[in-house]
Structure formats: C-alpha cells, structure tokens
Amino acid sequence: MAFALCSNRSNTLPLATKYNIKCVGLSPDGRLAIIVDEGGAALLVSLVCRSVLHHFHFKGSVHSVSFSPDGRKFVVTKGNIAQMYHAPGKKREFNAFVLDKTYFGPYDETTCIDWTDDSRCFVVGSKDMSTWVFGAERWDNLIYYALGGHKDAIVACFFESNSLDLYSLSQDGALCVWQCDTPPEGLRLKAPTGWRADLLQREEEEEGEEEEGEKETTIRGKAMPAESEKAGKVKYSRLANTGFASGIFHLHELPEFNLIHSLSISDQRISSVAINSSGDWIAFGCSGLGQLLVWEWQSESYVLKQQGHFNSMVSLAYSPDGQYLVTGGDDGKVKVWNTLSGFCFVTFTEHSSGVTGVTFTATGHVIVTSSMDGTVRAFDLHRYRNFRTFTSPRPTQFSCVAVDCSGEIVSAGAQDSFEVFVWSMQTGRLLDVLSGHEGPISGLCFNPMRSILASASWDKTVRLWDMFDSWRTKETLTLSSDALAVTFRPDGEELAVATLNSQITFWDPENAMQTGSIEGRHDLKTGRKELDKITAKHSAKGKAFTTLCYSADGQNILAGGMSKFVCLYHVREQILVKRFELSCNFSLDAMEEFLNRRKMTEFGNLALIDQDAGEENGVAIPLPGVKKGDMSSRHFKPEIRVTSLSFSPTGRCWAATSTEGLLIFSLDTQMLFDPFELDASVTPGRTREALRQQDFTRAILMAFRLNERKLMQETLEAVPPDEINVISASLPEPYVDKVLEFLAASFEESRHLEFYLLWTQSLLMSHGQRLKSRAGQVLPTIQFLQKGLQRHLEDMAKLCDWNRYNIQYALALSKQRGLKRALQSPGTEEDEESDEESLHLLREAGEDEEAAMLV
Incomplete structure (x- = not known):
C-alpha cells in the first residue's frame, strides 16, 4: 500500500506475490520500487503508473534491498553474500536487473545495508556480529573492511552524512562508533588491467579530444550530489x-x-x-x-x-450512502473505515469478546454489533460513543444481528439457546424472544420493504417472522441441509439461502416457494491443507458458501466461504458470471491443490515434524501457562477463507473480509476501453468537429458511445450553462443513465460543483417520470450521486461554519470598539488596529456590506 500523508489518502497497488512480502526497496526519486517476497521472487513496480514492469527471481531468500543514493545501482543481501545490480533506467530493457558484483565476507546471514551519500561505498551487517564495508567501485585503497566488537547480531548500520564514519547497532542494544581517517574524496580509483585496460585505451583513442577530467568522470560513472543536498543531509545526520x-x-x-x-x-x-x-x-x-x-x-x-484488526475480520457492512465501511473482528474491536481515503477513523473497543455481526441503520448514523460476550451494542457516529447495550435475560452468545428498515427494531440470534431476541432501539427494552429453532442461529435478515424477519438455522429451516403480527411465525422454509447464510433481495421480493451442501437456493417469501437453486461445489475449488490426509477434490465435499450478498440492482449475487474464490452468479440465468481470486499467497494454508513432494520425507510430512519453526514461518500462539520463549509454543499457517461480503449501495464496488484482510473491488479504478453502441462513424475527431459546430447533443452522444472519460468531460463542459436544460431534455433515455453515472463519478474529484449540479438538476427534472418507472435499475446511480453530494455538503458545511464564526467575531469586536469610542476619548492607535483587523476578516468572508458599515 502507498500512503499519501499530505493528502490523507491511501492506495493499494494492483499486484500480488506468491508469498508474504519480505522487503521493499524504493528508488531515490520515488518512481520505482522493488518488492521481494519470502521465496525470493521480485517485482519491479512503477509507482507512477502503478503497474509491474519486470519479474525476477533472486534464487534464495532476500533479507533487505537498498538503492544507491544516485539511483544507478542497488544491493540485495541474500544468505551470507551481498549482490550489487545495475538499477533499471528510464528506457525499456530486455533484462532490467543486471548483476554487477557479488561480495563475500560474512559467515552468517546478512541483515542490513546502508550507502554513503556519494554512492561510492556501502556497509553490510551480519548475524555473525561483524560489519563489512565494501566499495561499489574498484578502489585502490579500499577493497573490503571487516569491523568486529559486537556481542550479538547486527540489526542496523549506517554512515554519517558526507563521511566514511560508521555507526553499528547490535541486537543487545550496543552502539559502536567507527571513525575513518580517509575522507570520501580520498578514495583512489584502481587502474584497470587486462581487457578493461584495452577497452579504456580504445575509448581514449576514439575520444582523444576530450579533457582528462571528463575521462575520469566517464570511468567512474557516478553522479555527485549537489551542494544543497549535502547541506540538507548534514542538518539531520546526527539523529x-x-x-x-x-x-x-x-x-x-x-x-x-x-x-x-x-x-x-x-x-x-x-x-x-x-x-x-x-x-x-x-x-x-x-x-x-x-x-x-x-x-x-x-x-x-x-x-x-x-x-488493523489483531485477529481475522469476521463481518462487514456498508453505510447507506456508501461512504463508510464498518468491520468487526475476533479481537472484539469494531472499526469504521472511509472508503474514499482507505483510513480507519474510529475504533470501538467496548466488546470483550469476538464480534460476530455488524450492520448500519437506515439513517447511517448508528452501528449495531453483536458479540460472543453476550451483548448487542449500538454506537453513535456523531459522538462516537456506545449509547445502547442490549442483553438477554440469560447469558448467551450472539452469532448474528439485524436491524429493520425503520431502525427501531433490533434482533440478534443466539448460538447456544437457539432463540432470536428482539429489542426496541428507542427504549433499549427486550420486546420478545422468538423460539422455534432447534439449532444454532446462523443468519438474520430483515426484508428491506416490510417488517419481515428471516432467520436461518442449523436445523435445516428458515423461518419468516412478522414483526407486526404478535411476533408469530409467518412461514417455515424447509431446506435439504443446514442453513449457513440468508439474505433478501434489495426489493424484498426474493430470498437467498446458502446451505452446507454447497447450494444456494432462491425462494419467493410471499408464497414460500422455491424459485431456483445453484450448485456451487465445483466453483469453490478449495485447496488442500498441509495436514490433510485426503486430496483437495475430496475435501471440497465438506466446504460450502458461508456468506451471501445481492448486488445493488438485484440481478446478481455474490457468494464466498471456505475458499480463496468469490463467485458472482446471475440469479435469473443461474450461471457463474465471474470468479474472483482473492489471494495467490502460498504463505496461507489451503492454497495448493496438490502437496509439495519435496516436503514428504521418509519420516512423514515436514509440516508435522518441524513444529519448532520460528515466527517468520507462521503465527506463534503460546499454550496456556506458557512463558515467552518456551519451546512448547505452537505455530500454524492461517487458512484462506472469506468471512463476509457486502455490495456498496452505489453498485460500483463490493467489499470482502478474508484472511488477507479487507478487500474492496471497484469499477471506478479500471482503465478499460468499454464503448457503448459503437460504429465506424464515431471517432474522437468527429466528436470534436461537432463541438466546433456547436452541435452539442450529437457531440455528447458520440462521446458517451466512445465511453472515454476525458472526451466525455470535454463535451459536457463545453456546453453553455444556459443551454443545459434544452440539451438534457433532448437526450435519449439510454444515455440519461450514462450521463448520471458520469456526473456521480465527477463529483468525487471535479471542482466545477455548480456546473455539474445544474446538469444533475436538469436531467432529473426532464426525465424524472421515466426514471421512476424503473426505480430499481436507477437506484444505485442515484445513491452514487447522493454519496458525492453528501461529501461536498459536509465539506461546505465546515467551511460555512468557519466563515460564520469569523463574521460573528468581527461584528462583536466592532460593536465593542464602537461602544468604547462613544464612551471614551477619541480613538487610539490600538482601536484603529482592531478596526483594521475586523475589516480584514469581514472582507475575507465576503461581507462587503458589513465592512462598509464598519467603515
């Protein structure tokens, strides 16, 4: 991930490695990064275009990577050696990584690297308690130098700025200072011999007109840092x-x-x-x-x-406007994330055990969570506090939670008593306890349009409860296997249930009839664990989908569970549309379809034998009563699985919580050519020609048929504001949705707020009746618009409040000074300065009339 600290944004690079990432090296100009995983596979990534430029394998586990300050070379430490490579340049190269030299010396694994400011030398620390200084060039008075004196492994070593003086730090907390009597300028370049001398002599003959100093610079191949850069580094070099x-x-x-x-x-x-x-x-x-x-x-x-969450995330939910995400984890924490910046801005820690379910109310200002600690809590996003705590008469563990569309009824399912508890949000009192299930409650969901509650249980039934009819069971849906998840379609006309036999069944909740089913066993494609005795094909029989989520328009459904895949199905056709692979990280368990035969020995599987692996190979979990550092601590690899899915109300993205963390998949960041009703007569040139002829309607239609964002922005912004109403009314119906989607996306980044608001108002007023007739299809786009407008409203409200307070302060100050002048002698210099300050504040706030009155 890349964090922009000044703009408070975070971006996830679209890349993946086969194992956990071990180290990252960043070029001095910040344009390139080398990412190396635990297996030694490296990716050369461009941080400008956010794409992978080159793949390379170092044939071993790499501990650290470091670029030289001039950006010409980089060094990797691998095992007990250090290798120096030529850094990739700006031109396209067949092989971006070219090995220059290999440096030997340490007897144990190398740990750290640091360069001098002029890129002439670098230092390498090792676990054998020694520090080695190497020359990046063939210096006559420095080949290598070994420094001892430490009593533990070296964890850091670094040069002082513009000097060969060195600091080394060991794991036992000892810091050694090494002084060098030779300045960096005192290093003498070794005269080349053999074929290098012949090559140099040939170059001298070809470039005989050049001066001696220029020849020496060409031999060294170094770009010396500027004096201003030196001064900047000296200032903070001693920290x-x-x-x-x-x-x-x-x-x-x-x-x-x-x-x-x-x-x-x-x-x-x-x-x-x-x-x-x-x-x-x-x-x-x-x-x-x-x-x-x-x-x-x-x-x-x-x-x-x-x-982030200390343990795995279990559940998530989108806010009604799509701006926020809430997640709950096994560590008992509830975190709220901003989908635009990617940052968590509030964490609730009131739960004392794992959180099993989270949801927003319809207003989006309240979060309701359930936990294994026997409480259901409601959190206020205005004051960031826990204002309601719902409990049951007898202690129980809650496995799921749901809130009705009005936000007044809260329900939670019990895992041990097989009951559904219902509370009032307004009073916090327990209203009723719904009994009837004969197994743990696995899922709850309210009908979005009516007060009908669906509860799924391990007793192979889904019960529908009418909240307005004495809390009685309305229908009971009998399933062929244990129910694991249940969800309503956004319009409330369909119910989807995931069962233990890997099936997804669809029901008509009004008539209690099954309308379809999807067999998902072959789409899960589960992997084989290290300790499994059976193949992945047979282990898939016990796997199933554990979470379901409808898309915003209700045409598709997402399903995830005990697998690394998330499947997107078309509900009506009951076919697999796309399968998303959440991870290709083999550091997680259940990823490989076949076992690695190299791990099979005559004594059995190495995963069973090597139980004393270090923390680098897994997560260390000490047994109860075990002290830190005890050899009885056990280690394991987390199993890949999807715990929760949620579609954004805008329909533009969906989120998943898995072993890899919180993942968001979006349509907005893809740079794809996706034309709409395109033919040979539609080109960017003809679109701009129509703009020059002021045929705005034809230009807009051609731009949206090409579906290129810059061209669409150019054509819309070329329309004069007084002609927006006429042009928007003349747009055909299929293009109205396209223009509204473009406007909703433009509100996220554009500064032309009033201009795009005029477009939005004109489109909704001109085509409002036709949009109402297909409200279900247009609803995601309208919610996308609402999300952008709500964000601007919050920003503008803060700015207006700040201006209002400034105006009130200036007016109060001016009245106070005017009263003093009326009661006292003629004005002093302090009064004049105060009046000038008030005038300045009023004019900044745009209150010219008040400023004139003060004058």
Missing part, C-alpha cells in the same frame, strides 16, 4: 532512531548520545523504523498488531496512526 522489542522507541543525538525523545507506542516489538529525508517524521511498523505510525517528534504529534 539515531531506535525501536525495541518492548514497543518503546528512543531518539538520540549522535555522537554525544543525548536522549531527545522517548515514547511507548505499543506492547509488541517494533519490527521496522524509517525516517524521512528532512528528519521531521519518523515511521514505525509493528507486525504483531498490524500497526503503522508516523510521528512528528518536534511537535510530539501523530501524522498517521493506523491499526
């Missing part, structure tokens, strides 16, 4: 930032080693530390908690503070 296993970090000033700042950020070990070029911001990563912090040490404030 040492250290993170400890206890979650504390220290900031020291070197070489006196004075403590500047100390802070405890968590109770887990700090796994990575980085500092920006100016030295103001420090970034920390804590892998145990999934925590990322950016700390500004001078003002002692957080620039960024993000933390």
Whole structure:
C-alpha cells in the first residue's frame, strides 16, 4: 500500500506475490520500487503508473534491498553474500536487473545495508556480529573492511552524512562508533588491467579530444550530489532512531548520545523504523498488531496512526450512502473505515469478546454489533460513543444481528439457546424472544420493504417472522441441509439461502416457494491443507458458501466461504458470471491443490515434524501457562477463507473480509476501453468537429458511445450553462443513465460543483417520470450521486461554519470598539488596529456590506 500523508489518502497497488512480502526497496526519486517476497521472487513496480514492469527471481531468500543514493545501482543481501545490480533506467530493457558484483565476507546471514551519500561505498551487517564495508567501485585503497566488537547480531548500520564514519547497532542494544581517517574524496580509483585496460585505451583513442577530467568522470560513472543536498543531509545526520522489542522507541543525538525523545507506542516489538529525508517524521511498523505510525517528534504529534484488526475480520457492512465501511473482528474491536481515503477513523473497543455481526441503520448514523460476550451494542457516529447495550435475560452468545428498515427494531440470534431476541432501539427494552429453532442461529435478515424477519438455522429451516403480527411465525422454509447464510433481495421480493451442501437456493417469501437453486461445489475449488490426509477434490465435499450478498440492482449475487474464490452468479440465468481470486499467497494454508513432494520425507510430512519453526514461518500462539520463549509454543499457517461480503449501495464496488484482510473491488479504478453502441462513424475527431459546430447533443452522444472519460468531460463542459436544460431534455433515455453515472463519478474529484449540479438538476427534472418507472435499475446511480453530494455538503458545511464564526467575531469586536469610542476619548492607535483587523476578516468572508458599515 502507498500512503499519501499530505493528502490523507491511501492506495493499494494492483499486484500480488506468491508469498508474504519480505522487503521493499524504493528508488531515490520515488518512481520505482522493488518488492521481494519470502521465496525470493521480485517485482519491479512503477509507482507512477502503478503497474509491474519486470519479474525476477533472486534464487534464495532476500533479507533487505537498498538503492544507491544516485539511483544507478542497488544491493540485495541474500544468505551470507551481498549482490550489487545495475538499477533499471528510464528506457525499456530486455533484462532490467543486471548483476554487477557479488561480495563475500560474512559467515552468517546478512541483515542490513546502508550507502554513503556519494554512492561510492556501502556497509553490510551480519548475524555473525561483524560489519563489512565494501566499495561499489574498484578502489585502490579500499577493497573490503571487516569491523568486529559486537556481542550479538547486527540489526542496523549506517554512515554519517558526507563521511566514511560508521555507526553499528547490535541486537543487545550496543552502539559502536567507527571513525575513518580517509575522507570520501580520498578514495583512489584502481587502474584497470587486462581487457578493461584495452577497452579504456580504445575509448581514449576514439575520444582523444576530450579533457582528462571528463575521462575520469566517464570511468567512474557516478553522479555527485549537489551542494544543497549535502547541506540538507548534514542538518539531520546526527539523529539515531531506535525501536525495541518492548514497543518503546528512543531518539538520540549522535555522537554525544543525548536522549531527545522517548515514547511507548505499543506492547509488541517494533519490527521496522524509517525516517524521512528532512528528519521531521519518523515511521514505525509493528507486525504483531498490524500497526503503522508516523510521528512528528518536534511537535510530539501523530501524522498517521493506523491499526488493523489483531485477529481475522469476521463481518462487514456498508453505510447507506456508501461512504463508510464498518468491520468487526475476533479481537472484539469494531472499526469504521472511509472508503474514499482507505483510513480507519474510529475504533470501538467496548466488546470483550469476538464480534460476530455488524450492520448500519437506515439513517447511517448508528452501528449495531453483536458479540460472543453476550451483548448487542449500538454506537453513535456523531459522538462516537456506545449509547445502547442490549442483553438477554440469560447469558448467551450472539452469532448474528439485524436491524429493520425503520431502525427501531433490533434482533440478534443466539448460538447456544437457539432463540432470536428482539429489542426496541428507542427504549433499549427486550420486546420478545422468538423460539422455534432447534439449532444454532446462523443468519438474520430483515426484508428491506416490510417488517419481515428471516432467520436461518442449523436445523435445516428458515423461518419468516412478522414483526407486526404478535411476533408469530409467518412461514417455515424447509431446506435439504443446514442453513449457513440468508439474505433478501434489495426489493424484498426474493430470498437467498446458502446451505452446507454447497447450494444456494432462491425462494419467493410471499408464497414460500422455491424459485431456483445453484450448485456451487465445483466453483469453490478449495485447496488442500498441509495436514490433510485426503486430496483437495475430496475435501471440497465438506466446504460450502458461508456468506451471501445481492448486488445493488438485484440481478446478481455474490457468494464466498471456505475458499480463496468469490463467485458472482446471475440469479435469473443461474450461471457463474465471474470468479474472483482473492489471494495467490502460498504463505496461507489451503492454497495448493496438490502437496509439495519435496516436503514428504521418509519420516512423514515436514509440516508435522518441524513444529519448532520460528515466527517468520507462521503465527506463534503460546499454550496456556506458557512463558515467552518456551519451546512448547505452537505455530500454524492461517487458512484462506472469506468471512463476509457486502455490495456498496452505489453498485460500483463490493467489499470482502478474508484472511488477507479487507478487500474492496471497484469499477471506478479500471482503465478499460468499454464503448457503448459503437460504429465506424464515431471517432474522437468527429466528436470534436461537432463541438466546433456547436452541435452539442450529437457531440455528447458520440462521446458517451466512445465511453472515454476525458472526451466525455470535454463535451459536457463545453456546453453553455444556459443551454443545459434544452440539451438534457433532448437526450435519449439510454444515455440519461450514462450521463448520471458520469456526473456521480465527477463529483468525487471535479471542482466545477455548480456546473455539474445544474446538469444533475436538469436531467432529473426532464426525465424524472421515466426514471421512476424503473426505480430499481436507477437506484444505485442515484445513491452514487447522493454519496458525492453528501461529501461536498459536509465539506461546505465546515467551511460555512468557519466563515460564520469569523463574521460573528468581527461584528462583536466592532460593536465593542464602537461602544468604547462613544464612551471614551477619541480613538487610539490600538482601536484603529482592531478596526483594521475586523475589516480584514469581514472582507475575507465576503461581507462587503458589513465592512462598509464598519467603515
């Protein structure tokens, strides 16, 4: 993920590796990144166009990657060696990674790398307690240099700015300072011999007119940093930032080693530390908690503070306007995420056990959650507090939760007592307990149009309860297997149920009749676990879909469960439309269809034998009563599975919670050529020709048939505002939906707010009756429009409130000064300065009349 700290945005790069990512190297200009996974496979990624440029395999596990400051080379540490490669350039190359040199010296695994500012030398730390300095070129007075003195593995080593002086830090907390009596300019280039000398002599003969200094620069192949860059680095070159296993970090000033700042950020070990070029911001990563912090040490404030769920996410829900996502996890936390920025902005920690269900009310201002701790809680998004707690007469564990369309009735299903509890949101009182199921309640769902509650259970039934008819059972739907999930279509006319035999059945809730079914066993394609005794084909018999979600228009349904795939089905045709693979990470379990024969030995499977693997190979879970560091701790690989699915009300994206985290799939970020009713006569040239002839209607139709965003924006913005009503009324009906979708997407990023509002108002007024006749199809587009308008409304409201407070302050100040002048002697210089301040505030706020009155 890439975080833009200044604009408060985050982006996920569209790439995936076969194993967990081990290290990342970033080029000095910030345009390229080298991403290496645990297996040694590397991806060269362009951060500008967000695409993979090259694939490479280092043939071994890589510990760290580092670019040289001039961007010409990069070094990787692999095993006990360091390899230097030529960095890829701006031109297209057949092989982007060309090996230059291989450096030997350490006897154990290498751990860290750092370069000098002039890219002439680099230093490598090792687990054998030694630090090695290597020359990036063939220097006459420096080939390699080994530094000892530490009593534990080296965790960090770095050069001082514009110097060969070196600092090395070991795992036991010892810091060594090494001084070099040779300045960087004192390194002498070794005279080439053999074929290099012949090649150099040939070049000298061809370029005999060049001066001696220019020849030396060509031989070295180095770009020296500018003087301004040197000065900028010297300013903050003496700061040492250290993170400890206890979650504390220290900031020291070197070489006196004075403590500047100390802070405890968590109770887990700090796994990575980085500092920006100016030295103001420090970034920390804590892998145990999934925590990322950016700390500004001078003002002692957080620039960024993000933390995911400690354990796996279990459930999620979209807000009615599609701006927010709420997730619940096994760690008992409820987090609310902004879908536009990708950041979590509030975390509720009132639950004491795992959260099993989350949902929004119809207004979008209240979140209702259920938990295994025996409570159902309601959270207010205005004041960020838990304002209702619903409990049952007898302690029970709640497995699911649902809220009706009015937001007044809250229901939760029990896992142990097989009952459905119903409360009033207004009073918090328990209204009724619905009994009748003979197994744990696995799912609840309210009809979006009526107060009908559907409850699914392991007793092979789905019961429909009428909330207005004395809470009695309206219908009982008998299934062929245990029910695992239930959901209503957005219009409330259809019910979908997922069962344990991998089927999805569709029912007419009004007549209690089955209308169709989908067999999904072959679409799950589950993998084989490391400890399974049977093949993946036979293990798929026990797998099923555990979560369902209708699309916004109700034509498709998403299904996910005990597999890495999410299947999209067409409901009416009952066919598989598309299958999404959420992950290709083999660091997770149940990913491979066949077992690796190299892991099979004469003593059995290595997964059964090697139980003392380190934390790098899995998640360490100590047994009860086991102290830290005990050899009896067990390790496992998380199993890939999808726990919850939700479609956005706008219909443009859907989200899934899985072992890999929270994933959002969207139509808005795809750059695809998707024309609409295209023929040979429609071209960008003819579209612009129609604009020059001021035939705006024809130009708009041609642009939307090409379906190119820049061309559509150009044609719409070329229309004069006074002609919008006429042109919008002349658009054919199929194009009205296309224009509305474009306007909804434009509200996310465009500055022409009033212009696009005129277009939206004109289209809705001209074609309102026809849009009402097919409200179900147009509803996602209207909700997409509402999402963009709501965001602008919130931003404008804050700005207007700020202006209003400034105006009130200026008016109160002017009245106070005027009263003083009336009661006291003629005005002083302080009064004149105060009046000038009030005038300045009034004119900034646009209140010219009030300013004239003050004058």
